[in-house]
């Protein structure tokens with residue numbers, strides 16, 4: 001259902017790789033709500049070509065940008081304003097990657113140049129995006145910036161590996177930049193902490209099937225889907241959340257505040273031989 005919440009608003013959406021991507025679902029929802037945007041992704045992700053389908057469907061242009069490259073980001077922010085016809089109202093950072101996770105390297109045996117690459121892509125890129133927007137004065141007053149994160153920033157999930165540290169850094173950047181952007185430009189900055197979601201990045205985490213099934217049974221409302229995340233993001237881009245800023249907001253069906261659920265306890269007792 002559309003409420004025209006983003007009518008006349010302009011923005012940039014990072015990270016739509018394929019139809020499972022959280023950014024893809026968000027782009028579709030923003031379009032439904034009347035927003036216009038430029039789509040962007042790393043040049044290497046473009047080669048898979050699927051983003052063209054999304055661009056066509058939503059009447060959007062694509063500008064490739066490696067989110068770790070200031071030069072690419074400067075070009076992106078300048079061109080996006082030209083294409084969209086003015087300053088921006090919303091930006092979605094939906095980017096994550098750990099080389100240690102990809103290559104199956106244990107948390108206690110990291111290769112630090114891989115760690116650095118993951119930090120740059122997954123966390124520092126968020127600072128780079130905001131600094132570029134800030135320096136170009138590219139955001140309208142009361143604009144909204146959202147990045148996606150995971151609860152491993154607060155609690156240990158062993159297989160999440162160094163992405164846990166990257167997410168902690170990302171959330172901290174949202175708070176710190178949110179202060180300056182709020183004070184000086186009335187722009188809000190938040191992170192959404194999302195349930196495990198079956199996407200390319202999500203499924204790259206070791207033991208993802210167990211991870212998502214466990215979270216489903218632990219969460220009173222069940223796991224939040226990519227579609228749920230898109231809906232939540234729309235609310236944060238809209239004028240209905242104008243003074244929500246510097247927050248890490250859980251979209252997780254209640255997982256983060258649940259100690260244990262009856263279903264998980266029953267499964268555990270069964271496995272222990274207590275019927």
Ligand code: NAI
Nearest residue numbers: 015017021022042045067095096148196197199200201202
């Ligand atoms: P996805 O794999 O569809 O999206 C990740 C995106 O990051 C891809 O589009 C990829 O091309 C992009 N990317 C990687 N390196 C880049 C670079 N150097 N420059 C620009 N873009 C780059 O997966 P998903 O799940 O939609 O991921 C989106 C965000 O949601 C990530 O921040 C992820 O950590 C976060 N998240 C995902 C969860 C999950 O279980 N899938 C749970 C909680 C948070």
